[in-house]
Structure formats: C-alpha cells, structure tokens
Amino acid sequence: CGAAGLAELRRYLARLREAGLAPRRLHLLDAGGSALLLHPGLARQRLAAALRTHPPPFVDVSARRRCPALCGPVETETIRGHLAALLAHLEAAEATATDSVSSSEVVPTGWNLCTVVGVLLGYPAAYAFAMEEGTENCLALTPLRVFAVQASCPRIRDGLVVQIYSFSIPESLCTELKEVLDAWCDELKEAFRAQSDFVDLRISSEVVSLPAVAL
Template identity: 35%
Template sequence: MSTQELFVAAARKHLSAGRKSLSVPQSLDLAAQVLAVDLGLKPALLYDSNGAGADQLQQYLSSLQCSQLVSKSLLTLDLNGNTLIFNPLTVRAKVEQIIHDNNVAVIDVCHSLEKPTIADPLRGELRSLTHDLLLLLKRLEQLNEAEKPCYVGEKSEEWNLCTVFGILLGFPVTYWFDQTKSFENCLSLTP
C-alpha cells in the first residue's frame, strides 16, 4: 500500500460516524494536517470533520503511529467533548512563549462591551488559564505514547474554551469573554 492509501484506510477504518466514513479528499486533508502537527508546523489540530469521538481519533492516531506514518509523541486531548491531536512539545513551547513574551493578542468580546477591545493577555483570568494549560501540558508530556485519549477533567469546565483553542492551535489572536457572566459576546453588534 502507498502512504496515501495507508492514511485513507486508517481514516476510513477508525473515523466513521455511523455508516458514513471520510471521503478520500477528507482523509488526505486530515493526513496533511496531522503531518503538519507531527512536524511542528502547527501545534495542534481541532478535529471536527464528522461525529467521531476522542476514542476513535485515538485509534486513528495509534494506527498511524504503528504504521510509522507519524511519531509516537503526538497525543489526543479531549476538552469537554472537543478533540485535538497535538504535539506536546510544540504546544508547550507556544504556551511558555505566551507567558514569557506576552506574544498573543487577546480580544475581549464580553457581551457588556459596545465593541471588541484589546485585553491584557496576562491579566488575572488569562494568566491563570495560561498557567493551568502549562501545568496540564507538563503532565501530559509524561504520557509519551498514550494509548487512550487524555481527558481534561473538571478544571476545563472553568476555562474559556474559545481562548484555550486559540492558544492551543497557535493563533496569533484569540478571543476572550467572561463566561461566568454570559456566553454571549459583542461581535454580533459589530458591523
């Protein structure tokens, strides 16, 4: 089997939702994204191609790792039902860089604001979130070659997932809002 056929076969075997499996182009696109994570070109991939869950994504990743298509260092992370494949070293370096260099723009989109504003990325809630992520990543690095997805427990329920995904995916700009007050934002009021 060619490398492309191995990627497609793994996706079709492990990532079907009901009777629907990924198409060849979808399988190859996913393969390219996973390879980008493996090579450190991007820190993580948020999987949203179909209804496959964390366990299925872990089986897919394990299959790729057993076929030596990707390194064994990649891990699967489940945050409140949202699944990511991530490179622990790349993500950790990104989070440490945010803490030390303050190099991510955070846009406050709280519903109480008239328009989005630039927020201080190291203010209380955001600093706490970033440090929590760093501690989580340090723990996950010890799980080299995990056979099961890593599930983030109750702590992630306090996190603003919009901000977390922006950080984990390596976006240069991420949104923040105080979800303890409302999950709504002011973006709908912006022309």
C-alpha cells in the same frame, strides 16, 4: 467525547502512525468532553509563549462591550492562570507518556475554551469573553482584519494550494498588537523553512465586517 470516544481516537491515530501518516508524537486531550489533538511539544511551546507575551494577546469581545479591547489585568491574570494550569498538566502527562499516542483528561472549570484553543492553534491573539454572558460577543459589524495562511502542497498534487488556517483581529487593535503580529509572522516563516511538505507560503489579509460572528 467520553472515555470510549477517546480510546477509539487513540486506536485510529495509532493506525495512522503505523501507516507512516503521523510521524510525530501525538497527545489527545479530553477537555470537558471536547477532544483536542495536540503535538505535545508545540502545544507547550505555544502556551509558554502566550504566558510571556506583552502586551497580553487576549482580546475581550464580551457582548456587554461597545467594541473589542485588550483584556484588562484581572481578566488577563485569570486567562494566564488557566493556561499555566494546562501547561503544567501537559508537562506532567508528557513526563509519564510511554506510547506514541498518549491521552489525558483535564477538567476546564471556568476556562474559556475559545481562548485556550486560539492559543493552542498558534493565533497571535485569542478572543475572550465573559462566560456568564454565553457565547454572545460584540464583533457584529466590527471591522476585522482576517489573516489567511496558504501554501502549495506538491506532495498531494502539483499546483494544489491549501489554506492552512485563518484568524481575525479587530482592525482597531492591529496597531496595538503590531509587535505580536510581526513576531507571529516571523515565527511562521521560520517554521515553514524547517519543513518540506509545503512550499510557496502566502500570508494575506483583508478587512471584513460581518452581521454576526460565531466563536
């Protein structure tokens, strides 16, 4: 988004905080022209969790593959190197932050932002693909289990149900990733109990096959 765009976003977020609509500290990360709005503590927590999770929660969906599979050791170490670099960057930025809305810039050379953003969003498993192949993938017509997280938000309107987020995992890998999925579910429920804005947490899943999947 460039320096000018980042500065404008910071001013906008500062006004939201003044209005009491964004009580937590926020960090704007410029990653190769993409602006990511992060809660610093939560972002660091999710990066650290992805670095220690076993099996590594990265799914290779490169177009050259016949079907999705967990990333191999070489690909996994590359991804972990990128996540570790981002974690170190955020720790350094947090150590020097003085405002309630801070910002920094990182040059994501070789990073797959699809994977990085998946980790930052808290997905239990993130998709990865060979960057030299572009954004094509092998998920077309592949059975995917789509998880959706919904909750009611009475602060806005009684009976209002909102979808907080959703993600997919290849159905063929759900058994292999069961421990990771169970941990995600438990952590989500724990985080839900620690807040008061949303009630009636609902976690659903269904299997779909689509003619094309954009990442």
